[in-house]
Amino acid sequence: MLVTVQRVQGSGPREEGAWMAVTATGVINTIGGGHLEFQAIAEARALLNAPAQPDHQDPLIVRYALGPSLGQCCGGVVHLRFERVSDAHPAIAPLLQPQGKPLALFGGGHVGRAIVDVMARLPYQVRWIDSRGEIFPAPLPDNTQAEHSDPVQDAVPDLLPGTAVLIMSFSHAEDLDIVAACLRRLRSHNDLPYIGLIGSATKWATFRHRLIERGFTEAELSRITCPIGIPGIQGKEPEVIAIAVAAQLLK
Numbered sequence: 001m002l003v004t005v006q007r008v009q010g011s012g013p014r015e016e017g018a019w020m021a022v023t024a025t026g027v028i029n030t031i032g033g034g035h036l037e038f039q040a041i042a043e044a045r046a047l048l049n050a051p052a053q054p055d056h057q058d059p060l061i062v063r064y065a066l067g068p069s070l071g072q073c074c075g076g077v078v079h080l081r082f083e084r085v086s087d088a089h090p091a092i093a094p095l096l097q098p099q100g101k102p103l104a105l106f107g108g109g110h111v112g113r114a115i116v117d118v119m120a121r122l123p124y125q126v127r128w129i130d131s132r133g134e135i136f137p138a139p140l141p142d143n144t145q146a147e148h149s150d151p152v153q154d155a156v157p158d159l160l161p162g163t164a165v166l167i168m169s170f171s172h173a174e175d176l177d178i179v180a181a182c183l184r185r186l187r188s189h190n191d192l193p194y195i196g197l198i199g200s201a202t203k204w205a206t207f208r209h210r211l212i213e214r215g216f217t218e219a220e221l222s223r224i225t226c227p228i229g230i231p232g233i234q235g236k237e238p239e240v241i242a243i244a245v246a247a248q249l250l251k
Contacts, residue, residue, distance in 0.1 A: 001044035002083045005031055006061055010076030013037075013066075021085075024048060031080070036064055040080055047082055059083035100124040100143060102160040103249070106152060106178050107168035108135035111198060114238035115166065116144055118246045127163075129155045131174065156181035161191040164249055166228070168198035175199075176207055183211070183220050194249065196228035198241075 005018045013032025020037070021028040022044035031037050043062060060082040067075040100123040105112055108130040119126050120141035128136065133148035140146055149155040152174050159165070167178045175197060182195045197204065204226040211221055229244030230251070 001048050002081075002085045002089075003031060003040050003044055004081040004083070005078060006081040007079040008076060009078075011066075012076045012078045022048070036066060036078060039064065043080075044082055047084065102127065102163040104129060104155070104159050104163050104165045105168075106130070106155075106166065106174075107170065107198075108132065109168065109170055110238040111168050111241050113137065114242035115245060116141060118239075118242040119143065122246060122250070124164075124249075127155075127159070130169065132170070151177065153177040153181035156185055159185070159192070161189065163192055164194040164196075165192055166196045166198075166245065172203070176210060179207065179224060180211060180214060180216070183216050183223070186220065186223060195224050196245065196248070197224055197226040198228055199226055201227065 001022045003020050003022060005012070005014050005016050008014075008016055013034060013036060014030070018031050019029055020031050020040070022041055024045065027041060031040060040062075047060065062080050062082065064078045064080065066078060103119065103124045104127045105115060106129050108128065112128065112130075116126060116128060120143060124143060126141075126144040127147060128140075128144055129147045129149050129152060130136070131148070131150040131152040133150075136146040147155060152169060156165075156178065165178075165182055167175050167182075169175050169178065179195070179197055182192055185192055186195075197207070199207075204224075207226070208221055212218075225248075228248065229241060230247045233240060233244040235241070
């Protein structure tokens, strides 16, 4: 049973279009948890156990008042759509395909691995790139594809439009070449919304000088984020950096 948030009035736990798929024994995805989801799962399984209806029958729409009937503090009203589907049904097949914004992560070191772990449960499709082909662990998260590229910056021209880029290779020389390739990509296509470089303000000052020598302007260099991560998080552990970077990307 495909359960979709059809309409939200006031405050609700998820946005319109959020969905979950309910089977007799499991649940895929979420419409926000709490008592609303508990009731929706029960309703979906009751419908699954009911006699099958003709394929042309309209989906069932159920109205849930979160405050009075469910005791949830959201206080809004959520309309849920219930539709019996198969895994090959056109309504659900696209939902089960990999989804998320494209992210190119250059560097397979400790911070890179921590970022892959954090991104595994976030709405991103990660392209993980390194010049060392043996560096990637196995298995990888479902949303991550590993790629060996030598020289590593050669992967930049064929990134998907709209790709966010994180640069943290094992080598400052590689980092500089990747940044330069991203700046050239911005000149030609202007389609990389975020380019983040790991490192200190001192590292970025050195890079700025070298990139200016390569002919890049101050306006172009202003497109690079360095250091990376939301301000105010001081820890340097890979997992801490990964959370700070993920939060910055989500903003």
